[in-house]
Amino acid sequence: MFIIDAHLDLSMNAMEWNRDLRLPVSVIRSREERLTDKPDRGRGTVSLPELRKGGIGLVVATQIARYVAPGNSLPGWHSPWQAWSQTQGQLAWYTSMEEAGEMVMIRDLPSLERHVALWTGPATAGLPIGYILSLEGADSLVTPEFLHRAWAYGLRAVGPAHYGPGRYANGTDSSGRLSPDGKRLLQEMEQLGFILDATHLCDDAFWDAMELYNGPVWASHNNCRALVDHNRQFSDDMIKALVAKGAVIGGALDAWMMVPGWVRGQSTPEGMGCNLEKVVDHLDHICQLAGNSLHVGIGTDLDGAFGKEQCPYDLETIADLSNLSGLLAKRGYKPGDIENILHGNWLRFLRMAWG
Secondary structure, eight states, X not given: OOEEEEEEOHHHHHHTSOOOTTSOHHHHHHHTTTOOSSTTTXXXXXXXXXXXXXXXXXXXXXEOOOBOOTTOOSSOBSSHHHHHHHHHHHHHHHHHHHHTTSEEEOOSXXXXXXXXXXXXXXXXXXXXXXXXXXXESSTTOSSTTHHHHHHHHTEEEEESOOBSOOSSXXXXXXXXXXXXXXXXXXXXXXXXXXXXXXXXXXXXXXXXXXXXXXXXXXXXXXXXXTTSOSTTSBOHHHHHHHHHTTOOEEEOOOHHHHSTTOOTTTOOHHHHTOOHHHHHHHHHHHHHHHTSSTTEEEOOOTTSSOOGGGSOTTOSSGGGGGGHHHHHHHTTOOHHHHHIIIIIHHHHHHHHHHO
């Protein structure tokens, strides 16, 4: 079945992890066997061939570059201009993949419909992977007016926050309302037609954004606080607010977000019983709150600075997302519901946002 993954950090992996994503995952792992600079070396799960193998023909692919102020211990760039330049290097990688015939940018309804027709047709072998460009954390936008430049080169979704304090909004493990510039950012986004990605917004900024933003809203990769109690997750009230806005929420496959009690650097997926069934728990929780299957999708975040050491133990590569179909059927989800979750909800959302 055709699958959409609403969150992959492809350019980060290519440019910062130095992975040639045109190669099979097995080859990428082999080249990293002796590297120790990152905990996920030799354990990656994502490449373009694996996406094709799994029928994952459309992804939301990110640019990401955090600004860090003095005293901020998170990794990042020391000025917004540096962060902006990093995102432009990432954009150049996507452009090079298009030139190589590996990927194709999806930026409007006509390009979406053409691409979906190809991937749901009789012959899909060798097709380019479609990507919708998203910015994870808005720190790299030097001013809100930079949104106009970004829209022109194809950016279509923006998450104002990532981890920690941000220039426009505070994110995971921080608190505080939207800054004045953050409110201006949302105004510019709405005027241009951007999708607001609510993922990573701290609670205060989340509720500000829900009140202020009248454009399309989704949450590309987020799980449920009721199942794993952490501020990175959505509370039931937050989920209900997103449902009321017509949002779709993508289930993430980062193990610590899937099972309670995960200890970074110590826990293992096998030891914690973290398998694909666990993400189905989160998807089902949202469906029960919504009363239907219309507000959930897949947004794996696979290889988002983690690999096999921190994802479901029954997923060897991203191609194994196709196994979700059978797991959802075991839970009593009908074929139409399964299609909604694996691609239909994202397509409906995009058709409404871009129609």
